Amino acid sequence: KNQVEQSPQSLIILEGKNCTLQCNYTVSPFSNLRWYKQDTGRGPVSLTIMTFSENTKSNGRYTATLDADTKQSSLHITASQLSDSASYICVVSDRGSTLGRLYFGRGTQLTVWP
Amino acid sequence: EADIYQTPRYLVIGTGKKITLECSQTMGHDKMYWYQQDPGMELHLIHYSYGVNSTEKGDLSSESTVSRIRTEHFPLTLESARPSHTSQYLCASSEPRTVSETQYFGPGTRLLVL
Numbered sequence: 001k002n003q004v005e006q007s008p009q010s011l012i013i014l015e016g017k018n019c020t021l022q023c024n025y026t027v028s029p030f031s032n033l034r035w036y037k038q039d040t041g042r043g044p045v046s047l048t049i050m051t052f053s054e055n056t057k058s059n060g061r062y063t064a065t066l067d068a069d070t071k072q073s074s075l076h077i078t079a080s081q082l083s084d085s086a087s088y089i090c091v092v093s094d095r096g097s098t099l100g101r102l103y104f105g106r107g108t109q110l111t112v113w114p
Numbered sequence: 115e116a117d118i119y120q121t122p123r124y125l126v127i128g129t130g131k132k133i134t135l136e137c138s139q140t141m142g143h144d145k146m147y148w149y150q151q152d153p154g155m156e157l158h159l160i161h162y163s164y165g166v167n168s169t170e171k172g173d174l175s176s177e178s179t180v181s182r183i184r185t186e187h188f189p190l191t192l193e194s195a196r197p198s199h200t201s202q203y204l205c206a207s208s209e210p211r212t213v214s215e216t217q218y219f220g221p222g223t224r225l226l227v228l
Contacts, residue, residue, distance in 0.1 A: 004156075034216070043118075043204050043219025044157075089157075093215075101173075102217070104156040 002027040004092050006105035014113055017080055021108045023073040023090030031093040035064050035075045038087045038107065047075070047088075077110075085112045117141050120205050120220035127195055128228050135190045135223045137205030146188040147217065149204040150174060157204065163188060195227045 004025045013019050025033070032051045036044035048057045048064040050073070057064050061084075063076045077084055087107040094101050118139040127133055139146070144165040149157040149172075159172030163182040177199070178192050188207075192199055202224050206217040 009154075041123075041224075042221050043206070045219070046216050049216065102159070104158075106154060106156045109154075 002092075002094065002101075002103050004090055004103045004105040006088075006090050006108050008108060009106070010109040010111070012111045012113060013080055015080060015082060018076065018078050019080060019110065021075045021077075021088050021090075021110070023075070023105055025071050025073070025090070025092045025103070027071075027092040027094050027103050029094060030068060030071075031095045033064075033066055033073050033093075034091045035062070035073075036089040036091060038089055040086070044089055080110075080112045082112050082114060085110060118205065118207055118218055118220040120203075120223050122223060123221060124224050124226075126226045126228065129194075129196055131195050133192050133195055133225070135203055135205075135225070137188045137190070137220055138186050139188075139207045139218070139220075140186060141207060141209070141218070142185065143207035143209055143218075144185065145208045146182065147206040147208075148172070148178075148180060148188070148190050149206065150176065151202045151204055151222075153202075161190065195225075197227045200225060200227050 007022045034049045035047045038044040050066045061078045066073045087109050089107040090105040092103045121136045146163045148161040151157045158174035160174050160176040161180040163169050169180050180190050202222050204222045205220040208217045
């Protein structure tokens with residue numbers, strides 16, 4: 001069964017600290033993996049996307065890693081800011097075609113305290 | 115920021131009422147989607163469209179219906195709302211098939227059926 005599992009479910013950190021969010025998936029065949037940020041009351045916004053051949057991708061203070069062999073991904077946030085408080089969703093696509101399906105994780109709810 | 119809009123943002127309505135959730139995008143995307151999201155849970159695809167006059171049901175069974183008469187407009191209708199329909203509804207669109215086909219989400223409509 002194709003699934004996307006994220007951990008932890010929620011996380012509280014102090015402003016300025018770093019944190020790492022995890023995503024494990026069983027989706028096959030694999031096409032790509034995205035991390036989305038969803039602010040409260042808003043729609044998700046794409047942060048990074050990685051294909052099978054990529055194992056690291058950065059977007060400012062966000063760095064995503066992908067290990068396609070172990071089917072694991074992580075999102076590392078450096079020097080956290082209050083505006084980083086949001087839900088971070090891992091999304092895996094099974095094919096890069098018009099028939100491709102997206103599998104969503106339940107997200108990690110991150111809270112950054114001053 | 116994505117040019118995709120949803121109205122209303124919040125809706126409280128009584129059981130048995132007919133409602134239409136509006137979604138429009140100005141990016142010229144052919145593909146559009148409706149997702150349902152409950153708090154702390156993953157997004158579930160309920161409808162999608164590949165273009166004008168194309169509509170398909172998604173993975174999650176839904177009593178709602180959709181139409182796609184114009185490229186930019188993808189409304190969702192519930193003929194008779196029930197408390198079980200209480201949820202957040204997210205609309206998304208994506209550009210034509212590319213390796214990194216990213217879905218752009220609207221802000222969502224939070225529906226409460228009493």
